[in-house]
Amino acid sequence: MSKPDPHLADSGNAIERAFVRIEEGQVHMRRLPAAEPGHTPVLLLHASPASSWFMQDLMLELRAAGRLGEIIAPDTLGNGDSVAPSPAEPDIAYFAGSMDRLCAALGLGAVDAYGTHTGARIACELAAGYPARVRRLVLDGITEYADDLRDAVIANYAPVVEPDAYGRHLIWAFNFCRDQALFFPHFLQDAEHRLAVGMPPPQILHRITLDVLKALDTYSKPYIAAFRYRAFERMPAIAAPTLLLKPETELALLNASVDTALGLLADGQAATTAGSASARALAIGAFLEKDA
Numbered sequence: 001m002s003k004p005d006p007h008l009a010d011s012g013n014a015i016e017r018a019f020v021r022i023e024e025g026q027v028h029m030r031r032l033p034a035a036e037p038g039h040t041p042v043l044l045l046h047a048s049p050a051s052s053w054f055m056q057d058l059m060l061e062l063r064a065a066g067r068l069g070e071i072i073a074p075d076t077l078g079n080g081d082s083v084a085p086s087p088a089e090p091d092i093a094y095f096a097g098s099m100d101r102l103c104a105a106l107g108l109g110a111v112d113a114y115g116t117h118t119g120a121r122i123a124c125e126l127a128a129g130y131p132a133r134v135r136r137l138v139l140d141g142i143t144e145y146a147d148d149l150r151d152a153v154i155a156n157y158a159p160v161v162e163p164d165a166y167g168r169h170l171i172w173a174f175n176f177c178r179d180q181a182l183f184f185p186h187f188l189q190d191a192e193h194r195l196a197v198g199m200p201p202p203q204i205l206h207r208i209t210l211d212v213l214k215a216l217d218t219y220s221k222p223y224i225a226a227f228r229y230r231a232f233e234r235m236p237a238i239a240a241p242t243l244l245l246k247p248e249t250e251l252a253l254l255n256a257s258v259d260t261a262l263g264l265l266a267d268g269q270a271a272t273t274a275g276s277a278s279a280r281a282l283a284i285g286a287f288l289e290k291d292a
Contacts, residue, residue, distance in 0.1 A: 024085065029072055030052045040136075042113075043111045046076065048117065049222075051081070061277045061281035062284065064278075078222050079215050092124075092229040095225060099122060110133060114140065116140040118223065127238045136288055139261070154228060158219065160220060181195065232261070242265050245271055245283060246258055
């Protein structure tokens with residue numbers, strides 16, 4: 001997950017907040033209005049278990065990098081301030097469909113779509129299942145897990161946690177977020193699964209913990225859908241030109257999947273970047289500028 005400036009707030013910058021109604025109810029989003037008319041909107045889809053709060057740095061850096069169309073970052077259904085998904089066990093096709101319906105409700109045509117982790121799977125399926133909706137696609141942190149790891153992750157990664165009379169769910173939420181910065185998967189806490197990355201600052205751990213607590217009843221639904229998704233099976237259906245990012249700070253397992261994905265995409269390319277929002281934005285902006 002990208003790590004925004006911990007002091008970044010919704011007030012004091014150009015990012016607006018809004019709710020848009022679709023069939024399930026209201027979807028919350030952050031948006032930068034278009035700086036000039038006639039430019040393709042950019043749709044940014046966040047990682048689990050967070051919200052569009054974590055897209056704010058990237059939104060501002062994309063504008064600084066010359067993306068002048070509207071930049072929209074919704075909260076995935078079941079995350080942040082968005083309504084819960086309707087199905088008891090939604091799949092990624094459902095979440096992609098909700099994003100297509102969100103775009104329709106906003107009166108948008110084709111968009112440039114970016115997704116990271118869970119958001120990358122939703123963006124992948126949006127391009128595969130709704131080809132007229134996606135002009136260009138950027139995938140950041142996507143793979144298809146081996147069956148044994150997938151089964152273990154589905155069973156253990158995103159447990160359903162109930163509020164506790166002693167507040168133990170509050171402690172669980174913080175440690176759940178903290179452990180993800182230490183191990184992958186977070187429930188296998190041994191040397192083999194230790195991550196070689198720095199711990200996020202306390203302000204970021206606090207913010208993502210708030211996101212988990214806010215959506216305690218539903219945060220697991222996008223997560224489980226993401227782990228069940230067979231990304232490599234769907235990539236051959238993508239016609240849109242696609243950029244695969246390889247941030248230096250990403251999990252080695254995810255970056256190692258880029259070559260496999262390139263062999264499945266009709267029109268794919270890769271870019272290695274630093275892990276910052278500005279580095280990502282420069283790579284994304286250069287890619288989206290083509291044929292704009």
